[in-house]
Every structure is written in structure tokens, then in C-alpha cells.
Amino acid sequence: MDNGFIMLSRKLFSHRIWKASRTFSECEAWIDLIQSARFEATVTIERIGGRDITYERGQYPASISFLAKRWGWKSEKKVRNFLDMLKKEGMITTDAKQGMNIITLCKYDVYNTPNNDQGEPKGKGEGIDIVKKIRDLEHALGKLTASIGTSVGQGEGNNNKKVKKEKKEKNNTEDSNESPVCGTSQPHAEHIDYSELVKFFNEKTQGVFGSIRMPLSDKRKGMINARIKTYGKETFAKMIQMALNSDFLKGQNKNGWRASFDWLIKPTNFEKVISGNYDNKNRTNNNAGDRDMEEFYRSIASGIARQSYEEAKR
Structure with a gap:
């Protein structure tokens, strides 16, 4: 062939x-x-x-x-x-x-x-079957989405309120050690399985963006919580998938720079990733x-x- x-x-x-x-x-x-x-x-x-x-x-x-x-x-x-x-x-x-x-x-x-002749990878050894890896990744991504819950649909009228609230949370979390996810000011905050998120990130990204460990700092929890409250839980999971699909974010750029987990969950960077700014088709x-x-x-x-x-x- x-x-x-x-x-x-x-x-x-x-x-x-x-x-x-x-x-x-x-x-x-x-x-x-x-x-x-x-x-x-x-x-x-x-x-x-x-x-x-x-x-x-x-x-x-x-x-x-x-x-x-x-x-x-x-x-x-x-x-x-x-x-x-x-x-x-x-x-x-x-x-x-x-x-x-x-x-x-x-x-x-x-x-x-x-x-093979059909264009499908052969072999079942670890690191060989790329199609299997992609399917496993998609399955794990689905588990992550399920673990952090189903996002509740929000009307366009509530969007500005959530953005303003996020800015307030950002000031509270990045300038102090208090985490909004544990604060009394958010009694209705939905539960996030941080342990499952860390496990998924480390196992499925295979260190491409660095590894994170439990327990997460209050600052990291606050940033994760703020992104999910603003964009929804499914979008948070989608962001990880889009980052994994981006050659540029994985180090294939002039300086060999790679994104990190903390970089990905910053407000501006998060928005750029989900907006497709780092998609391969745009490079x-x-x-x-x-x-x-x-x-x-x-x-x-x-x-x-x-x-x-x-x-x-x-």
C-alpha cells in the first residue's frame, strides 16, 4: 500500500x-x-x-x-x-x-x-491505537461532564449578571485565600467533584498541560467554580477537549510554550479557547x-x- x-x-x-x-x-x-x-x-x-x-x-x-x-x-x-x-x-x-x-x-x-487499507489504525497496544484513545477520551470527557452535573440553561438576560458576579468572585479569590465554592455568600452553589476532575485531567491529558494534585488550593477551586458558574459545566468540559485538540496549546509553536491548567482556567484564556482562537484551522x-x-x-x-x-x- x-x-x-x-x-x-x-x-x-x-x-x-x-x-x-x-x-x-x-x-x-x-x-x-x-x-x-x-x-x-x-x-x-x-x-x-x-x-x-x-x-x-x-x-x-x-x-x-x-x-x-x-x-x-x-x-x-x-x-x-x-x-x-x-x-x-x-x-x-x-x-x-x-x-x-x-x-x-x-x-x-x-x-x-x-x-490499514480502510484508514483505520491497527493494533491494540497502549499508545498504538489512536482511534481507541480518542474514544476513551470522549468517554472520559462524558464522565467528567456527568460528574460535575448537567448545566442549567440560563437566559440571555441572566448572562450579564453572571459576568458581573464572576468579576466579584475573581477579586475575592485571586486576592485572598477564600474560595467562593466554600463561602457562605453562595448557599446554592452546586457540588463539584474536584477529585474526579483532577483524575480526569491527569490521566487523559497525560501531562501535556502539566499535572495537578489534590487537595486543590482555595484559589484553584474558586477559579474552577467561577468558570462553571459563568459558562456552564458542559462548556468547562468542552474547553478541556478543545485545548487537547490544539497543537499550539500543546507546545507546537515557535517558542515551544505549553499551556498549563491554571492558564486555561483564567477568564480571558478560557474564553479564547472555547471561542476557537487556538483551533488548528486558525493557525x-x-x-x-x-x-x-x-x-x-x-x-x-x-x-x-x-x-x-x-x-x-x-
């Missing part, structure tokens, strides 16, 4: 022609990042440079100096420029919070989705040349990972 992907067997990387001492081209360096990233869906902890480094599927811990030596590049600046280019193209993100440079390949699961690439290079790199990555999956099945 001709699907436009370049199929590369991982056996190539153990062959003498790949292991031969040489200076890597940028294309070879990209291929090396793809084949070096962790393929397994489980999180692993590895002792590197005297530190316990935690990384997961689609990630690769590697310092700039290590990559310069591995690729035969005399200048570490060349490595930095290359990684910066990949980040600009939305191909990778980097994080050094653990004291080690962790490279994350964006959309790694897309690279690892072998398609454009810089020029045709950049799109061609990105597609070329993605094709190579898909070919490596897809062939690896086929070999694993055998």
Missing part, C-alpha cells in the same frame, strides 16, 4: 553502514532522534550522570555535548541551532527540569500508528518551504516507527 510514508526497519541502526564513524547530516540526526526515543508506552527511570531521570514514550534524555559527540558535530552550537529549528517547526520540545535535557518528539503516537505555518521540510521529517519518523511496530507484531 502506498501511503506516502518511508518505511525504515530498525535493523538499519545495528548495521555497519549506520554505525560507521562519520559526521551526521541534519536528516541523519533527526532519524537518530526518532530511533533513540523510547518506544514502550510505560514510564521508565534511568540513572544518568548520577541522577535518576524519568522519561516516557516518545522522549529521549540527551545532553547537548552528548549529541555533538554522537553526531560527530564539532560545535555544540550547531546542535543547539538544530534543536531550536526542530522546536520552531513544532517537531520537538525540550525540558531540563530534572537536570538533564529531555527531548520530547511531538505527535510521537501519530508516527506509531500503522494504518498557519510560516511558508511553503517550512511545510515541505516538516512533512519530510514527519514521513521519515512515521516510517521508522511504523516498521518497528510491524516487526514487534511478528
Whole structure:
């Protein structure tokens, strides 16, 4: 089947022609990042440079100096420029919070989705069946909506009152430690299962926007409560789904910036997300040349990972 992907067997990387001492081209360096990233869906902890480094599927811990030596590049600046280019193209993100440079390949699961003739993903392994993941996400989203209740329809005449009330709540919650959800001034506030919300957010976003922990601070509870009171509970759940669908909010932008949970629930940001300001259809690439290079790199990555999956099945 001709699907436009370049199929590369991982056996190539153990062959003498790949292991031969040489200076890597940028294309070879990209291929090396793809084949070096962790393929397994489980999180692993590895002792590197005297530190316990935690990384997961689609990630690769590697310092700039290590990559310069591995690729035969005399200048570490060349490595930095290359990684910066990949980040600009939305191909990778980097994080050094653990004291080690962790490279994350964006959309790694897309690279690892072998398609059949009907265009449906094959395989039932974790991290492989994207359609199953989407269905699970939709199911979990439905559970979240149910857990925080059914939104009560509000007339347009009540909308301005709710916005004014939210501004008052915002001043009370962001400038103090008191949470409106627990305050006596809101005796009819509906119950929100914060524990279920945190569980959903952490499990289904898989750390894309960072993780949150219980117990939530009064400030966070107040912000969540204010958004739900203004827009309704179903819209709050919809906002999370729309954020997950946005490549830009997940780090595929020029600076590699990612949204956080606290950023998403701020009044202005929340409204922008549900208004579709960050939808993929509203984002454009810089020029045709950049799109061609990105597609070329993605094709190579898909070919490596897809062939690896086929070999694993055998």
C-alpha cells in the first residue's frame, strides 16, 4: 500500500553502514532522534550522570555535548541551532527540569500508528491505537461532564449578571485565600467533584498541560467554580477537549510554550479557547518551504516507527 510514508526497519541502526564513524547530516540526526526515543508506552527511570531521570514514550534524555559527540558535530552550537529549528517547526520540545535535557518528539503516537487499507489504525497496544484513545477520551470527557452535573440553561438576560458576579468572585479569590465554592455568600452553589476532575485531567491529558494534585488550593477551586458558574459545566468540559485538540496549546509553536491548567482556567484564556482562537484551522505555518521540510521529517519518523511496530507484531 502506498501511503506516502518511508518505511525504515530498525535493523538499519545495528548495521555497519549506520554505525560507521562519520559526521551526521541534519536528516541523519533527526532519524537518530526518532530511533533513540523510547518506544514502550510505560514510564521508565534511568540513572544518568548520577541522577535518576524519568522519561516516557516518545522522549529521549540527551545532553547537548552528548549529541555533538554522537553526531560527530564539532560545535555544540550547531546542535543547539538544530534543536531550536526542530522546536520552531513544532517537531520537538525540550525540558531540563530534572537536570538533564529531555527531548520530547511531538505527535510521537501519530508516527506509531500503522494504518490499514480502510484508514483505520491497527493494533491494540497502549499508545498504538489512536482511534481507541480518542474514544476513551470522549468517554472520559462524558464522565467528567456527568460528574460535575448537567448545566442549567440560563437566559440571555441572566448572562450579564453572571459576568458581573464572576468579576466579584475573581477579586475575592485571586486576592485572598477564600474560595467562593466554600463561602457562605453562595448557599446554592452546586457540588463539584474536584477529585474526579483532577483524575480526569491527569490521566487523559497525560501531562501535556502539566499535572495537578489534590487537595486543590482555595484559589484553584474558586477559579474552577467561577468558570462553571459563568459558562456552564458542559462548556468547562468542552474547553478541556478543545485545548487537547490544539497543537499550539500543546507546545507546537515557535517558542515551544505549553499551556498549563491554571492558564486555561483564567477568564480571558478560557474564553479564547472555547471561542476557537487556538483551533488548528486558525493557525498557519510560516511558508511553503517550512511545510515541505516538516512533512519530510514527519514521513521519515512515521516510517521508522511504523516498521518497528510491524516487526514487534511478528
